[in-house]
Amino acid sequence: xxxxxxxxxxxxxxxxxxxxxxxxxxxxxxxxxxxxxxxxxxxxxxxxxxxxxxxxxxxxxxxxxxxxxxxxxxxxxxxxxxxxxxxxxxxxx
Numbered sequence: 001x002x003x004x005x006x007x008x009x010x011x012x013x014x015x016x017x018x019x020x021x022x023x024x025x026x027x028x029x030x031x032x033x034x035x036x037x038x039x040x041x042x043x044x045x046x047x048x049x050x051x052x053x054x055x056x057x058x059x060x061x062x063x064x065x066x067x068x069x070x071x072x073x074x075x076x077x078x079x080x081x082x083x084x085x086x087x088x089x090x091x092x093x
Contacts, residue, residue: 035043066072 063072
């Protein structure tokens, strides 16, 4: 094999590579995004949840009032039972 012939072939390939890169650089690139209807539904649901109140005042208002008045009473037995239930639930994890 002659080295001169290899150099000529290599030059041909390099000339084609530069011609291809010049052609591709002339094209304008643009990005597009398409969101499916399911994705739009999820976004609508997220917005609805974000707009909703975190605290249900109809449940918390009577408790707050009884605490403020000093009339809120906690049963020691029911507190202990719930504490043990939570402890057993956490042990099972």
